[in-house]
Amino acid sequence: MAGIGEEIQERLRRWTLELGGPGTRERLEKLTPPRNEYGVDPYGFDVDFMQAAAAPVLWLYRKYFRVKAFGLENVPAEGPALIVGNHSGQLPFDAAMVEAACLVDKDPPRAVRALVDKWVPTLPFVSTLFARCGQIVGTPENCRRLLSAGEALLVFPEGTRGLNKPFSQRYQLQTFGLGFMRLALENDVPIIPVGVVGAEEQAPAILDIQPLARLLAFPHFPITLTGLPLPMPVRYRLWFGEPMRFTGRSDDEDAVLEAKVARVRDAVAGLLAHGLAEREHVFW
């Protein structure tokens, strides 16, 4: 990517290997996405760049949020999958942590692709950074194409409803969109529920200034206790649940889909309840 020199990238890559722990290099070498003469796949995913960009994410993963991941074996080693979780924390660090877990705590690693909202491509730098790291705008066409190519997608069916909810609603799942279930049925893909414990407390929002959000064309404009949506050093715990399979028509009425989606939502809620019961403190 332009703007980041080769030397800095190289230094970041070394940092990634250091933070990843022993054997990280060998494990990351197992990632072999298709790449053309410019080092990218057709979507703009650049695996070398991603390994450099992963360094600060891994620092957060290891040192700041001190993430513990449980049940990573539930994420299939290969083949298409939808990883479905709860979304929170004002800024999507939860997505980054789930992806980091699949990258450094899973062998062989998986480069999970998160589906991003379609306002992300309107953001300078963020749009490019995300694209080079393999994140994709979550249009149905993109998802279909990636699933049929055997990729694992990370979906937050609550979207910004969950991401930007106020602190008072922590660990209360918001309405789940139905799109992911249609995709799972259409492509006969397993759903791996994940409960992200910790992110819900990382940036307590007390206000959502909608007029300002509209002015900036943002989905929400939360004001947190610290003023900024930056996260506090909470401890993350990721609970991956067992794969769920669904059968039926992908073009069924919403009501039929809602029943299936509710089962996934319940699974995520169950993982969250278990995770909350297990944890002793928000920060450690």
Add this chain to the structure above:
Amino acid sequence: MSPVPASVAITGIAGNLGRKLARILHGETRVVGFDRRPLRDRPKDVEHHQLDIRKARVEDVFRRGGIQAIVHLGLKHDPRDDAAEAHDFNVAGTQKLFDIAARHRVGKVVLLSSANVYGPAPGNPNFLPEETPLLGAARLPGYRDLIEVDMYAQSFMWQHPEIETVILRPVNIVGPTVRNAPSNYLRLERPISVLGFDPMIQVIHEEDVCRAIALALRPGVRGVYNVTGPGEVPLSAALRELGRETIPLPHFLVRSVVKRLFDARLSSYPPGEVDYIQYLCAVDGSRFVRDTGWTPRYSIRDTLRSVLNAR
């Protein structure tokens, strides 16, 4: 090489792409050209009619018979042309030409449209299929004519099932001779870029486009097709390949700057084109590959570098 109809009419033959296509086709078929401009370096066996396609004399050439296919390249797209005259030339001209095709039993009509008719947008899927609505004119009025012509060709396809109508929507055509917006952009020593944006772009070499047109002329091929080149590349990597140093402008400033430069005639880069260097407008070309066995000959690198050999 694929079997090509025994005689092919090419509109816009005096343009850079038209002349290249004529050179590729004239060895194996009779080529009849139409253009308002004279045809330079005309191969001896190419017949040229220096005519506006709206003129009645065009039909006379078809009355004499023998023309089995039309390749319609003759559309004006210079952003500085008089818009009303260009619109009449493009839209009325296309309708007249297609009517002639229907009256004189021309079995095949190939229209060269463009993948840019879909328009760049932040919410675009990474690969647009042929069914995507043609929204390219939303912010760039220059594409209105092309979209109208593309839609007209689609309705013509339904009205005349006896004619094999093919609409080709190739990705950005670049090459040593073409002078369109993407090639001109890649030729700038210091191109403007949008700070922090780096969409994937698709390019196709001008010779590859001509080969795709030749494939579309093959009997049995009909329909609407995206035509892709050798692949996708980040815009920044394409510019680096050509040794360009960009002038990055923040997205909230770039349009007004480009508009002022264009209005002052300091640059030929129209303001609406900025969307193409900010957002995605890439297409899925798998249908053309599946139906015709299409493979481009030029690699991404060679396609990009071809603009440097400008003639």
